Amino acid sequence: MTINNELFTLKKIVEDLNNRTIDVYPNPASTYIIVYNYRDITNRTIEIVDLNGKIISRQKITGIASRIETGSIPNGLYVLKVVDEKSRVLRVEKIIIQK
Numbered sequence: 456m457t458i459n460n461e462l463f464t465l466k467k468i469v470e471d472l473n474n475r476t477i478d479v480y481p482n483p484a485s486t487y488i489i490v491y492n493y494r495d496i497t498n499r500t501i502e503i504v505d506l507n508g509k510i511i512s513r514q515k516i517t518g519i520a521s522r523i524e525t526g527s528i529p530n531g532l533y534v535l536k537v538v539d540e541k542s543r544v545l546r547v548e549k550i551i552i553q554k
Contacts (some may be wrong), residue, residue, distance in 0.1 A: 456504050483551035488523045489539065492516050498540040503533050503550070528552050 463500050478491040496516070501523060503512040511528055514521065516537070530552050537546040 477546045479535055479548045479550060482548070483553040484525050485552070485554045486524065486526045488525055488535070488550060490516065490523065490535070491522045492519055492521065492537075499537050499545065501538045502538065503528065504536060505531070505533055525552050526554075530554055 476493045480489050480491070482488070492499065497518065499516040501512075501514050501516060501521060502510050503523065503525075504510050511533065512523060512525075514523055526532075533550050534550060535548045535550045536544055538544050
């Protein structure tokens, strides 16, 4: 039974990656980023991570569109990750903060 559940979960993650159900705009960003979650699944979290692996920002997805303020984040290249409730990575995007 566990194998079937794991296969189902893996299939769901692959579907999310292939269907591109999550979009990030604008990129580069100056004051905010909006993460569109087209399936409106709310048990996901957005993380912005610097190139040293430090989490700069963490925010729960709140619906179809979640706004992340970037005004206090220094200019640079970051990684935006969308993870599920079990910390599995569903999407990774490079983002640029440029003011």
